[in-house]
Amino acid sequence: xxxxxxxxxxxxxxxxxxxxxxxxxxxxxxxxxxxxxxxxxxxxxxxxxxxxxxxxxxxxxxxxxxxxxxxxxxxxxxxxxxxxxxxxxxxxxxxxxxxxxxxxxxxxxxxxxxxxxxxxxxxxxxxxxxxxxxxxxxxxxxxxxxxxxxxxxxxxxxxxxxxxxxxxxxxxxxxxxxxxxxxxxxxxxxxxxxxxxxxxxxxxxxxxxxxxxxxxxxxxxxxxxxxxxxxxxxxxxxxxxxxxxxxxxxxxxxxxxxxxxxxxxxxxxxxxxxxxxxxxxxxxxxxxxxxxxxxxxxxxxxxxxxxxxxxxxxxxxxxxxxxxxxxxxxxxxxxxxxxxxxxxxxxxxxxxxxxxxxxxxxxxxxxxxxxxxxxxxxxxxxxxxxxxxxxxxxxxxxxxxxxxxx
Amino acid sequence: xxxxxxxxxxxxxxxxxxxxxxxxxxxxxxxxxxxxxxxxxxxxxxxxxxxxxxxxxxxxxxxxxxxxxxxxxxxxxxxxxxxxxxxxxxxxxxxxxxxxxxxxxxxxxxxxxxxxxxxxxxxxxxxxxxxxxxxxxxxxxxxxxxxxxxxxxxxxxxxxxxxxxxxxxxxxxxxxxxxxxxxxxxxxxxxxxxxxxxxxxxxxxxxxxxxxxxxxxxxxxxxxxxxxxxxxxxxxxxxxxxxxxxxxxxxxxxxxxxxxxxxxxxxxxxxxxxxxxxxxxxxxxxxxxxx
Numbered sequence: 001x002x003x004x005x006x007x008x009x010x011x012x013x014x015x016x017x018x019x020x021x022x023x024x025x026x027x028x029x030x031x032x033x034x035x036x037x038x039x040x041x042x043x044x045x046x047x048x049x050x051x052x053x054x055x056x057x058x059x060x061x062x063x064x065x066x067x068x069x070x071x072x073x074x075x076x077x078x079x080x081x082x083x084x085x086x087x088x089x090x091x092x093x094x095x096x097x098x099x100x101x102x103x104x105x106x107x108x109x110x111x112x113x114x115x116x117x118x119x120x121x122x123x124x125x126x127x128x129x130x131x132x133x134x135x136x137x138x139x140x141x142x143x144x145x146x147x148x149x150x151x152x153x154x155x156x157x158x159x160x161x162x163x164x165x166x167x168x169x170x171x172x173x174x175x176x177x178x179x180x181x182x183x184x185x186x187x188x189x190x191x192x193x194x195x196x197x198x199x200x201x202x203x204x205x206x207x208x209x210x211x212x213x214x215x216x217x218x219x220x221x222x223x224x225x226x227x228x229x230x231x232x233x234x235x236x237x238x239x240x241x242x243x244x245x246x247x248x249x250x251x252x253x254x255x256x257x258x259x260x261x262x263x264x265x266x267x268x269x270x271x272x273x274x275x276x277x278x279x280x281x282x283x284x285x286x287x288x289x290x291x292x293x294x295x296x297x298x299x300x301x302x303x304x305x306x307x308x309x310x311x312x313x314x315x316x317x318x319x320x321x322x323x324x325x326x327x328x329x330x331x332x333x334x335x336x337x338x339x340x341x342x343x344x345x346x347x348x349x350x351x352x353x354x355x356x357x358x359x360x361x362x363x364x365x366x367x368x369x370x371x372x373x374x375x376x377x378x379x380x381x382x383x384x385x386x387x388x389x390x391x392x393x394x395x396x397x398x399x400x401x402x403x404x405x406x
Numbered sequence: 407x408x409x410x411x412x413x414x415x416x417x418x419x420x421x422x423x424x425x426x427x428x429x430x431x432x433x434x435x436x437x438x439x440x441x442x443x444x445x446x447x448x449x450x451x452x453x454x455x456x457x458x459x460x461x462x463x464x465x466x467x468x469x470x471x472x473x474x475x476x477x478x479x480x481x482x483x484x485x486x487x488x489x490x491x492x493x494x495x496x497x498x499x500x501x502x503x504x505x506x507x508x509x510x511x512x513x514x515x516x517x518x519x520x521x522x523x524x525x526x527x528x529x530x531x532x533x534x535x536x537x538x539x540x541x542x543x544x545x546x547x548x549x550x551x552x553x554x555x556x557x558x559x560x561x562x563x564x565x566x567x568x569x570x571x572x573x574x575x576x577x578x579x580x581x582x583x584x585x586x587x588x589x590x591x592x593x594x595x596x597x598x599x600x601x602x603x604x605x606x607x608x609x610x611x612x613x614x615x616x617x618x619x620x621x622x623x624x625x626x627x628x629x630x631x632x633x634x635x636x637x638x639x640x641x642x643x644x645x646x647x648x649x650x651x652x653x654x655x656x657x658x659x660x661x662x663x664x665x666x667x668x669x670x671x672x673x674x675x676x677x678x679x680x681x682x683x684x685x686x687x688x689x690x691x692x693x694x695x696x697x
Contacts, residue, residue: 054623214668215668217672225665225669245621249620283536
């Protein structure tokens with residue numbers, strides 16, 4: 001009579017134990033750096049990056065760059081004789097996963113400083129955890145303005161916020177192109193919204209009329225309805241904020257529709273990756289983009305980093321990599337100067353950072369609404385015959401710009 | 407007017423491919439009475455097969471149909487035979503454990519592909535990928551137009567198969583009443599495997615046809631599983647004609663939503679239709695068409 005409840009219970013037990021076995025398996029498969037028996041001498045630094053999921057490609061570039069910096073720093077004696085141990089966690093591109101990765105790094109692995117933060121939404125989520133747990137976080141890519149506008153004293157950012165991406169674009173437009181109308185397309189994420197909003201504001205100051213401003217959902221198959229509207233509006237300039245494959249599709253489908261503004265400008269992100277030219281093919285020719293870093297930038301170590309990356313990994317690095325590479329240098333520098341190895345002391349040391357990195361000079365300052373934000377100039381690049389060339393400002397140009405675009 | 411017509415064209419062309427995806431899922435739904443939540447992932451596998459054919463052997467994506475469809479047919483049969491059929495026999499805690507199994511299969515397919523090809527974005531660029539011809543001022547993508555034609559041909563073939571052949575009659579018999587079909591001497595397990603294989607092959611066709619104009623990475627399956635699910639519900643679960651209608655409706659809704667509401671809400675439009683159908687037309691388009 002009580003056979004079937006028993007059977008049910010045994011089955012339920014089997015299901016639950018399977019569930020726990022899987023869950024445990026997932027946890028124990030995480031990067032082996034989390035091994036608790038590691039030598040006590042190492043200094044633990046956590047990194048949160050998207051290693052799987054849709055942004056994995058960017059995460060990979062950044063992870064390789066972190067590793068490169070790690071080998072160099074430890075090879076040169078580490079931090080006052082102690083090697084750094086890097087604990088890299090996967091955020092899969094989702095804020096909630098990023099949060100739990102942070103919790104794990106802080107409570108379980110006892111990391112005393114953390115770097116990373118790729119997408120804006122993940123960076124914002126993990127910054128909240130860093131502040132709450134009082135462990136310093138150095139954001140190196142997430143660029144939504146609001147990340148450094150919360151008065152969070154444990155959050156630092158070395159890359160410029162999204163609103164400052166188009167600075168070089170604007171001076172180029174003002175001095176060379178002098179367009180009258182612009183269409184603005186952006187992916188509907190916090191990065192896209194933040195960048196496009198500031199571009200629209202700055203465009204107004206330049207006397208540029210925004211004839212169309214529209215967001216889209218990343219991963220769309222067909223942009224033609226949207227591009228048809230752009231074509232009907234006949235803008236001089238099309239400014240786009242997109243990740244890699246949306247960027248490639250937008251450009252390809254624009255050409256297909258015969259959409260021909262005076263110039264296409266990308267707002268960084270997807271438009272500067274080698275994969276853009278590979279996937280957009282000939283359509284990439286002449287496309288401009290904002291860029292945060294170029295190998296020809298006048299920073300010590302920039303060119304060396306670029307060459308070494310190309311030699312080690314057989315592909316070209318771009319700004320995301322330089323950000324990650326420099327992030328670890330900034331953290332190591334703070335660790336060296338910290339009075340003791342506690343998160344609070346490291347935070348204090350980070351706040352006093354004043355150094356030169358391959359990504360540019362790093363000094364955390366407060367201005368407008370922002371706190372602990374590094375300020376850097378930006379660049380304008382252009383795809384010329386499958387190569388990304390720096391074209392503006394003129395003093396850093398690797399090639400003269402091609403305009404009007406044939 | 408141009409904008410309207412261009413939107414209509416974009417919607418119909420995309421809808422043709424959606425119909426193919428939906429028809430495959432519907433076929434599986436009808437026979438198996440489960441939602442195949444690995445449908446988009448199967449399509450993704452077919453796209454990688456197409457990519458390999460193109461990249462390493464220079465095979466045109468349309469010819470690659472002859473490789474990707476049989477390959478996915480075998481994959482579908484294998485999945486049914488070795489993972490889903492055994493579950494039917496097991497005394498289960500949850501009656502939906504086959505659906506859970508398809509979720510797992512989808513994850514395994516995604517991660518295996520990621521292991522082999524990494525997460526990098528890939529695309530197939532043929533001479534006609536970006537080509538377009540114009541009727542009046544309306545642009546037609548060459549690749550999508552060809553894809554639409556092939557999708558129509560495959561759908562017609564599917565109907566002929568279901569209506570005119572013994573195999574088709576057996577599939578419909580199993581979909582209507584498994585026990586009665588078994589009593590009439592139909593090998594139900596084999597029919598199930600065949601239906602799964604056919605459904606997978608249809609998804610493969612859609613993936614292969616889409617590849618010249620789209621791109622590819624391991625996580626591409628998810629959004630298409632979601633679309634297939636919406637289409638299947640829209641069409642009335644298990645109705646092939648309904649699924650084709652559902653595919654076209656979803657394609658048009660996405661296109662018009664993108665033009666007149668805003669592209670940011672493209673997916674929202676699909677989901678609102680999904681909810682509206684469940685609320686007001688729970689049997690889907692089947693009730694309208696009575697097929």
